[in-house]
Amino acid sequence: MKYPRLLEPLDLGFTTIRNRVLMGSMHVGFEDRSARFDKLAAYFAARARGGVGIMVTGGFSPNREGWLYPFASKLSSPGEVAPHRAITLAVHAEGGKICLQLLHAGRYSYHPLSVSASAIKSPINPFKPRALSERGIRRQIDDFANAAALARDAGYDGVEIMGSEGYFINQFTCRRTNRRTDAWGGSVENRTRLPVEIVERVRKAVGRDFIVIYRLSMLDLVDGGNTWDEVVYQAKAIEKAGATIINTGIGWHEARVPTIVTSVPRAAFTFVTERLRKEVRIPVVATNRINRPEVAEELLARGACDMVSMARPLLADPEFVRKAASGREDEINTCIACNQACLDHTFSMKTASCLVNPRACRETERSFLPAVPARRSRRLAVVGAGPAGLAFSVEAARRGHAVTLFEAAPDIGGQFNMAKKIPGKEEFVETLRYFRRQLELSGVTVKLGTRATADELLGFDEVVLATGVTPRMPRIPNIEHPKVLSYVDVLLHEKPVGKTVAIVGAGGIGFDVATYLTHATHAHSSTLDAKRWLAEWGVDPEVHAPGGVEGVARQESPPTRKVYLLQRKKESLGKGLGRTSGWVHRAALKGKGVEMIPGVSYDKVDDAGLHITVRGAPRVLAVDNVVICAGQEPLRALKEQLEQRGVRVRVVGGADVAAELDAKRAILQATELAASA
């Protein structure tokens, strides 16, 4: 067995978890308002079928004050119990276990009834909370105990009490948000009183044979957060109060250190769990950026934790555990930590899914049922092996079609071959590995280095054009100047670039190119060095500093080039980037001294550099190179040629719509099309 520690059962005394994988809590959007428990049941059942040891639902508030927003998920009355049974029955039928997360948002609640330790507004929420009275605090504790008892009635195997990420309980445990002078504030003992009383009351309400996970904020990553000694004090008190397992929480939502985006090195924060494990006797769970079985195995083998939490990796592949157990880890569809279809959706009040696995949270939709065989096997040609062409080929072949995939380049991957070169985006390699393996398994005939012509495609029943895009060249006078390069020249062809560079266009690719050009090395190991990364973001690994960050300076490595990033729009740069990742890109480039200039009009390029006008004032950027990242145009010349010859053609991905070209849409569109092919 390749992953003996990962697959080892965990005996909790009154029950046994079948392996060391905990699926961490994620709000997917079916929990709120017009909740869809049938869809949640199918979603969790798929993960239980895939072998996950234990799962935690998205957060449910124990009362109205703790709602994330009006009519968000809540479990506070017996009338709300019955729908949950669909989930617990479905999970138990697959041999899994599931806990309900109790999440009181406190000052992160988006409504005027919010409450907290003190009346201090969060920087990420317009509503100022009301400071609770002693009676008010007692009522919140009652509500936690009541909700836990209801969860037990609903058939859950346990609850997770959310004590991290800057939510209600965390607001009591840290000086940052707790300015109380009564028994609930001041000393660490007083600040720990709320979680201890909640755990004690929950334990009393549910009995001894029920799992109580406590999610402890081990690293707050905000000024006024806890020091390591305070974290240890809390952990011991919570263990004594009756928790079964301690799960790790990293960073408040308002923290300015990234915790889960793709540029965070794998397992970067597990050092805190490893330290805490030596202080308590109950099992501890490591979390954040653990996305491969070998990473999890190594953590367990070296004693860094007793379990690993993975949330997004199980959205990306519900079969993760089963594949690892049967030695098929090369078949795992690995989460690349892009957040594009999961967290970015959740924060925009859309149902979550997954960029690399559009089936996630669509388990009950007809077009996403696992590979329904085609009524008639047909000969399909796919032109272009970027994300869209790959997704279509694999899905269509799984359904029984004879698929031939043509790719002009010497390798598969399309735009992903550029993305994977960006420091901090190394995970994209995993998606290419996944598709490479799936092409083999599904029997797709792959013709690399072959630019398909219309004549060659005539014998197929249908042709799918996934020919992608070509960079747009804006109409700037003298753009043919030798110092002008496209992003493809820089990233794919690795053409030499001078020390001073202007980037025209500040979309996702402009930001990527700026990152690429300002980093010292593009070798994978250097950007994935967790210690160096923590120092760059100003995190004290000893957590002597409150929250691990207060008073700690960022230790940036110097930029390798002077870069100007430009756009015509007047708004600040990076507004169109991902909701949960855009700020990280902006902060990282600021750290590298990138000068971001909005409201630019481009006048000309010449030997002196790039001539621009900003707010009416002409300016010359004396640069060695100008790199064009001004979006793309679709490439679909074959469409007309084939249609004129009577061939049925479908167009997917960037070849279909180049504007807002992105892999999320490309893979989703291609998967849906293959389901109906």
Ligand code: NAP
């Ligand atoms: P984009 O997001 O459409 O950005 C194009 C940029 O070029 C904009 O800043 C635009 O701003 C500028 N531009 C457009 N037409 C221009 C013209 N004629 N002359 C001068 N400037 C022009 O395109 P992209 O950066 O190529 O990215 C494409 C897609 O890739 C994105 O939509 C995204 O989904 C995906 N992607 C995402 C990420 C990520 O971090 N999430 C990273 C890479 C790629 P102005 O019009 O204001 O000048």
Ligand code: SF4
């Ligand atoms: Fe992971 Fe991206 Fe999928 Fe979210 S959308 S689960 S971050 S691959």
